[in-house]
Amino acid sequence: MKKIAVFTSGGDAPGMNACIRAVVRTAIFRGIEVYGITYGYDGMINGNIKRMQSHSVSNIIQRGGTILKSARSESFRTKEGRQKAYDQLKSFGIEGIVAIGGDGTFTGAKIFFEEFGIPTIGCPGTIDNDIYGTDYTIGFDTAVNTALEAIDKIRDTAAAHDRIFFVEVMGRDSGYIAVECGIGGGAEFVMVPETETDLKKVVKSLKNLRKSKSSSIIVVAEGDEEGNAELIMDKVKDKVNDEDKEFKVTTLGHIQRGGNPTARDRVLASRCGMAAVEGLINGESNCMAGVVNGDVTYTSFEDCIGKTKPLKGDHLKLIEILSI
Ligand code: F6P
Numbered sequence: 561m562k563k564i565a566v567f568t569s570g571g572d573a574p575g576m577n578a579c580i581r582a583v584v585r586t587a588i589f590r591g592i593e594v595y596g597i598t599y600g601y602d603g604m605i606n607g608n609i610k611r612m613q614s615h616s617v618s619n620i621i622q623r624g625g626t627i628l629k630s631a632r633s634e635s636f637r638t639k640e641g642r643q644k645a646y647d648q649l650k651s652f653g654i655e656g657i658v659a660i661g662g663d664g665t666f667t668g669a670k671i672f673f674e675e676f677g678i679p680t681i682g683c684p685g686t687i688d689n690d691i692y693g694t695d696y697t698i699g700f701d702t703a704v705n706t707a708l709e710a711i712d713k714i715r716d717t718a719a720a721h722d723r724i725f726f727v728e729v730m731g732r733d734s735g736y737i738a739v740e741c742g743i744g745g746g747a748e749f750v751m752v753p754e755t756e757t758d759l760k761k762v763v764k765s766l767k768n769l770r771k772s773k774s775s776s777i778i779v780v781a782e783g784d785e786e787g788n789a790e791l792i793m794d795k796v797k798d799k800v801n802d803e804d805k806e807f808k809v810t811t812l813g814h815i816q817r818g819g820n821p822t823a824r825d826r827v828l829a830s831r832c833g834m835a836a837v838e839g840l841i842n843g844e845s846n847c848m849a850g851v852v853n854g855d856v857t858y859t860s861f862e863d864c865i866g867k868t869k870p871l872k873g874d875h876l877k878l879i880e881i882l883s884i
Contacts, residue, residue: 561679561840563593565609565654568626569600569633569661569668572817573685573699575825576626576660581617582833583658583683588614590841595652598629600661601636601668604645609652621826624702624818630661636668639675646676654678656840658833662686662697663865666848670861679845682861683832687817690734692867693859694850698832701824703730703816704740710812711745715777721806722774724766726796728789728811731781737816738781739875743882748776750879751792753783754871759792763799831856 566583568576580596587594596616598608620627635641649657657680659669669680684691687703707729718725727747731737735752742750748765751757762778769776780789787795789809797807821829828851835849835856847858 561592561655563595563653564656564658564837564840565595565597565649565652566628566658566660567597567600567603568628568630568685569659569665570630571662571686572624572626572630573687573697574624574702574817574819574821575698575829576685577617577620577623578821578826578829579660579683579685579698579833580626580628581621582830583837584612584617585614586834586837590837592837595654596628600629600631600665601633601641601645602631603629604648605633605635605641607648607651609648609654622820624820632664633668642672642675645672646678649678656680658683658836658840660685660698662688663691666861666864670846670865673846673861679840681836681839681844681858682848682864683829683836684848684850685829687737688731688734689736690732690869691848691850691864692869693848693852693857693864695852696824696828698825698829699817699821700736701822702819703737704744705822706816706819707737707741707812708744710810710815711741711747711777711779714810715745715775718775718777723806723808724769724776724778726778726780726789726793726807726809728780728782728809730812730816731783733783735781735783735871738779739871739879742779743875743878745777745779746882747779747879748883749778750883751778751784751786752781752871753785755876757784757786759786759795759799762796766796766800766805767802769805
């Protein structure tokens with residue numbers, strides 16, 4: 561393998577830059593020319609492909625976002641778009657690809673590999689931590705810590721005014737961010753899509769609130785089946801029906817996607833980036849480099865996309881025991 565390309569796709573995640581850096585420097589260390597594709601699959605189709613050197617990735621390990629930009633491509637969903645992307649890669653002589661992103665990115669990579677056969681390895685870059693085949697995804701730890709910092713601040717003002725706050729966090733269909741910042745932030749309730757949300761229980765506890773404590777933090781994962789935080793708050797408020805209780809909603813939103821990656825994310829990203837390049841050299845393909853139980857592993861795209869990663873049982877237990 562003489563030339564490889566790297567790109568980021570889907571929602572950006574803190575640590576993607578550290579991963580790009582590891583890919584570029586490992587490739588150079590191994591005597592491979594490395595190219596950066598900007599704007600994900602759209603950039604591949606449009607030929608936004610540039611040679612990268614060691615200095616191209618200087619001073620980025622600590623930066624959030626992605627120097628290669630990101631996009632969610634509609635054109636790549638079409639056969640015509642993928643053909644154009646293949647033609648572009650061929651014209652640059654690219655023989656291997658490292659795709660940094662989440663399940664949408666890997667779905668595209670799998671189809672592309674099956675159609676055109678260019679060896680491809682993925683690195684799990686998403687704050688959602690919803691990818692099978694890695695204990696954690698790049699960006700998750702940073703997002704949890706960002707949400708946690710916000711929850712700590714909300715708790716101060718919640719306590720000062722005896723208010724009940726519904727805090728909505730990201731995660732798409734996954735409750736991982738909600739669970740970890742809920743445990744870390746001492747939330748009274750955590751609502752996630754993976755388990756049925758018992759609003760009756762929440763209402764009952766909030767009705768009794770004055771007896772035990774005066775303020776509450778309820779963390780709501782954006783994918784919860786009862787709706788978003790605003791909707792859930794309305795339902796609960798209606799049932800609690802107590803004019804003395806004040807309810808507020810805070811939606812943390814895209815703040816969770818930015819910021820300097822934590823040490824844990826930088827190390828994970830660097831390990832996955834190096835493993836992706838080493839994997840390509842050793843003939844691995846159509847799979848993702850992740851870290852399971854502390855060790856680097858390769859998991860087929862098929863499993864990464866097709867299998868679900870359940871929440872940890874003891875996490876759910878902790879929430880139950882430590883809540884209201
Ligand atoms: O997948 C990452 C993520 O931040 C999800 O948690 C969220 O649902 C989604 O992306 C938001 O996407 P966008 O930035 O396109 O609004």
